[in-house]
Amino acid sequence: MTLAELARPAQDYSYAFLDEFAKREVRRRILKAIAIPGHQVPYASRELPIARGWGTGGLQVTLSIAGPHDIVKVIDQGADDSVNAVNLRRFIARMTGVATTSDAQLATIIQSRHRITEERLREGQVLVLQVPDPEPLRAVEPNISLAREMHADADYALMWLGLYEQVVRFGTFMTGASYPVVVHQRYLMSPSPIPRWDTPMLHQAAHLTLLSAGREKRLYAVPPYTDVRPIEFEDVFFQVENQQGRICEQSGAVNKFMNEIPQPDGSMCYQASDTGYVEKLVRRARGEPVAIGATYYDDDGTFYHPGYLKEQEPDHR
Amino acid sequence: MAVPLMSPQEERNHVTFTALMRALSHPGREQRLPDTGLAAFVAIGDALVDLETSYYTPHDALAAALVRTGARFLSPLQARYQFYPQLHDQHLDHLRVAPTGDYVAPEDSATLVVGCVIGSGPAVELRGPGIRSAIEVRIDGLPAAFWSLRAGTLRYPLGWDVFLVAGDRVIGLPRTTRVEMIE
Numbered sequence: 001m002t003l004a005e006l007a008r009p010a011q012d013y014s015y016a017f018l019d020e021f022a023k024r025e026v027r028r029r030i031l032k033a034i035a036i037p038g039h040q041v042p043y044a045s046r047e048l049p050i051a052r053g054w055g056t057g058g059l060q061v062t063l064s065i066a067g068p069h070d071i072v073k074v075i076d077q078g079a080d081d082s083v084n085a086v087n088l089r090r091f092i093a094r095m096t097g098v099a100t101t102s103d104a105q106l107a108t109i110i111q112s113r114h115r116i117t118e119e120r121l122r123e124g125q126v127l128v129l130q131v132p133d134p135e136p137l138r139a140v141e142p143n144i145s146l147a148r149e150m151h152a153d154a155d156y157a158l159m160w161l162g163l164y165e166q167v168v169r170f171g172t173f174m175t176g177a178s179y180p181v182v183v184h185q186r187y188l189m190s191p192s193p194i195p196r197w198d199t200p201m202l203h204q205a206a207h208l209t210l211l212s213a214g215r216e217k218r219l220y221a222v223p224p225y226t227d228v229r230p231i232e233f234e235d236v237f238f239q240v241e242n243q244q245g246r247i248c249e250q251s252g253a254v255n256k257f258m259n260e261i262p263q264p265d266g267s268m269c270y271q272a273s274d275t276g277y278v279e280k281l282v283r284r285a286r287g288e289p290v291a292i293g294a295t296y297y298d299d300d301g302t303f304y305h306p307g308y309l310k311e312q313e314p315d316h317r
Numbered sequence: 318m319a320v321p322l323m324s325p326q327e328e329r330n331h332v333t334f335t336a337l338m339r340a341l342s343h344p345g346r347e348q349r350l351p352d353t354g355l356a357a358f359v360a361i362g363d364a365l366v367d368l369e370t371s372y373y374t375p376h377d378a379l380a381a382a383l384v385r386t387g388a389r390f391l392s393p394l395q396a397r398y399q400f401y402p403q404l405h406d407q408h409l410d411h412l413r414v415a416p417t418g419d420y421v422a423p424e425d426s427a428t429l430v431v432g433c434v435i436g437s438g439p440a441v442e443l444r445g446p447g448i449r450s451a452i453e454v455r456i457d458g459l460p461a462a463f464w465s466l467r468a469g470t471l472r473y474p475l476g477w478d479v480f481l482v483a484g485d486r487v488i489g490l491p492r493t494t495r496v497e498m499i500e
Contacts (some may be wrong), residue, residue, distance in 0.1 A: 008324055015323045020330065024367055027334045031365075032424040035478040035491035037446050041424045055369035065338065067331050068323070097320040124339075152420035184446055184493060186474060208342045223342050223493075274439045 016063040017095040022046045026064040026219075030210060038183030039151070040134050045217040055088055055113060056214030058130035062111045065126060065210075068097045073107035077273040078115040078257070078273035082254065085113070102276040105293050114177065116198040118256050118274045119293040120304065121207035121223060129192040131213035136180040156188050159231065167236050179238070188231070188309035197240045197257045200308055201296050202228040233245050233255065237310040244301060248272040251281035254300035326363070333364035339487030344451035345443040347435065353485035356380060358400050361430050361480065361487075362386060363447040366398050369457060374400035375408060397425075402432040406460045413466065415477050423474040426492075435483040440499040447491070453499065454482060454488065464496055 016023065022044070029043040048056045063298040066072065072092055076085035080102040088111065093100050101107050104117035121127060137147040140158040150156065159180060166174045173179075177193035181202065191199055192211055202209060202222050212219040222228060230238040246258045249269050256277070260271040272278045283290045296304055303309045323331065329351050336348040350357045358374075359382045365474075367373050368387035372394030374380050380390065383400070393399060393411035401408055418426035438457025441464065444450070470476060476492035 011321045012318055012323045014436060015321045015327055017321075020327060021369070022365060024330070024365065025369060027338075028365055028370070029424070031341055031428070031478070032426075034447075035339065036474050037493065038425050039423060039474060065335070067328075067335070094318065094320060097322075123343075139480065148421050208338075223446040223491075225449050 001069060001140075005036060009186060013095060015096065016066060018046060018060065018063050019198070020126075023062075023064045024264045025061055027218055028076070029059065030221065032066070033210070034208070034218055034223050036187075037226050038187030038189035038220060040218040040220045042217055043184040043212075043219055045214050048214075049090070052215040053132065055084065055111075055130045057090070057212035057216075057219065058111045058113070058128045058214075060214060061128045061210050061212045061219060062092055062109055063095065065128075066092065066096045066098055066109055070096070070098045070108045071101050071106055072098045073104060073110045073276065075100050075110070075115060075117070075276070076113040078259075079275045080279075081275060089182075094199070102279060104274075104276055105291060112286075114192055114193045114195075115257070115273060116296075118277045118295045118297070120201075120296055121205065123206045125207040127207055127209045129194070129211045131190065131192040131211045131218075132215070133178070134190055134213040134216050136178070136188050136209070151187060154186060156182075156231075159188060163231055163233070167233070171234070171248070173232075175240065176241075179230050181230050183222060183228050184226050184316075189222075189228075191228075195241055195257060196230075196238070197243070197297075199228075199230050199238075200240065200303055200305070203308060204228075204305060237312050239312055240303075240309060246270040248281075251278045251285070253278065253281055254299050255297050256295070279300055329360060330364040333360045335362070336487055337480060337489065338359065339416070340487050341478070341491050342447050342489070344445065344447045344489050344491060344494045345454045347486045350482070350485045350487050355382075355402060356388075357482050357485055357487070358402055358430060358432070359383070360480070362398070362400065364489045365428070368397060371396045372398040372400065373411070374402075375411075376400065376402050396427065398428050398430070399434065400430045404431050404433070404459055404463065406462070409460055409462055409466055412463075412477075414447055415470075417470060417472070417475040417477055423476075426475065427477040429477055429479045431479055431481055432458065433483050435481065435486055435488060440497055441492075442497045443494050444497070445491075445494040448494070449487075456488075464498060467496065 074085045074089040107161045113130045117171040141147045209222040232238040253272045256272045340348045347384045351389040354359045362383045366386045366388045371389040371391040415427040479490040481488040
């Protein structure tokens with residue numbers, strides 16, 4: 001055996017940037033996170049050439065699970081073409097040799113900041129959500145040690161109290177993005193700041209969801225086919241953002257999550273936030289052959305799990 | 318700048334981890350490991366264990382192979398990764414005391430890698446996260462008391478997680494999976 005045989009050819013970087021120790025640690029944590037759905041597992045959160053708070057949590061998970069045969073889609077608030085998404089995608093591709101796409105159907109790994117695709121993800125796909133604040137109890141218990149004890153005891157009374165106070169003061173739930181959910185009837189979890197529109201998509205989903213907060217050094221998971229229920233009362237229900245009457249000016253899509261774009265005359269126009277989906281609709285309208293998957297919400301705004309979203313009767317107060 | 322490449326060992330670790338991640342995401346569904354027999358246990362050890370963690374195995378040859386990882390060899394009472402290529406009745410005492418985590422940190426629990434035979438023997442029905450409704454698998458080569466011991470040890474969210482290995486095939490059994498014996 002010669003030294004040349006033992007030595008590896010010189011490379012500028014480790015595969016996927018992180019060294020094997022770092023990846024192994026993240027991988028161990030991912031497996032425990034999948035075994036305890038919704039429970040925040042601490043991890044080391046290594047340095048990356050991107051500042052913490054800019055998607056390093058999701059990035060470390062993506063780098064730890066990706067191999068050269070993966071196809072990666074990166075989105076930021078639904079957009080494939082925002083600066084943050086473009087930079088992360090380019091970095092992942094340079095460090096792992098993965099192919100990239102904007103098509104949610106083709107991707108094997110989808111790293112996302114604050115949105116889930118409109119098209120349904122399928123078995124075998126992994127959704128990696130970037131998380132700024134993994135602690136759903138932060139608003140009611142700023143002390144993280146106490147919050148962890150509350151998770152240990154499954155003591156979410158303060159959360160229910162907060163929810164009740166919202167109904168009393170405002171007549172409805174005021175939480176917008178990162179609406180807290182209960183996973184597998186046990187852990188209260190922040191689904192990351194996805195809009196309420198996306199929250200039901202985690203329930204009994206076919207795909208695996210991994211959520212990771214790089215700055216807070218916590219990662220957690222929702223395995224496929226797992227119950228994810230937003231907190232709500234028996235008589236006051238969780239509601240998604242109302243998208244009725246909004247038409248995407250680029251693609252004509254209806255009952256999808258829309259960006260509001262203020263116009264000079266004070267009115268609003270709307271564009272569907274999922275740019276990969278819009279791109280496919282536009283290509284189909286041009287007559288190009290394009291495969292568009294089934295969406296979580298159909299064109300009437302009906303969610304694909306019947307009965308999951310309940311209609312609120314107007315006189316509930 | 319050239320895209321960095323995986324070394325053969327890194328590739329083996331990645332393939333192994335991917336199989337384990339899928340196995341745990343879809344309990345009861347077989348996944349393929351890059352190696353078979355005892356080498357499959359070594360592959361899982363290489364993919365998961367290093368000097369930041371600990372292991373235990375009653376199998377001498379496997380213990381010798383895992384020394385290379387740099388992990389500490391601890392007793393079944395403490396070791397986070399425990400490898401049983403053949404689970405005998407006397408090992409059930411190890412499983413009884415294996416760490417199940419505590420309520421603040423249920424992830425501080427053991428991961429058991431257990432040899433078995435998949436596809437023959439008593440049928441069990443699995444339900445829980447990762448399974449659409451229910452899945453039936455046949456598992457042989459385990460002590461008869463294994464399933465009742467698992468049920469007795471598990472107090473969700475406390476418990477240990479199991480990978481059942483047969484040849485180059487692996488089935489994940491996270492603590493969330495409910496197991497029912499089929500007569």
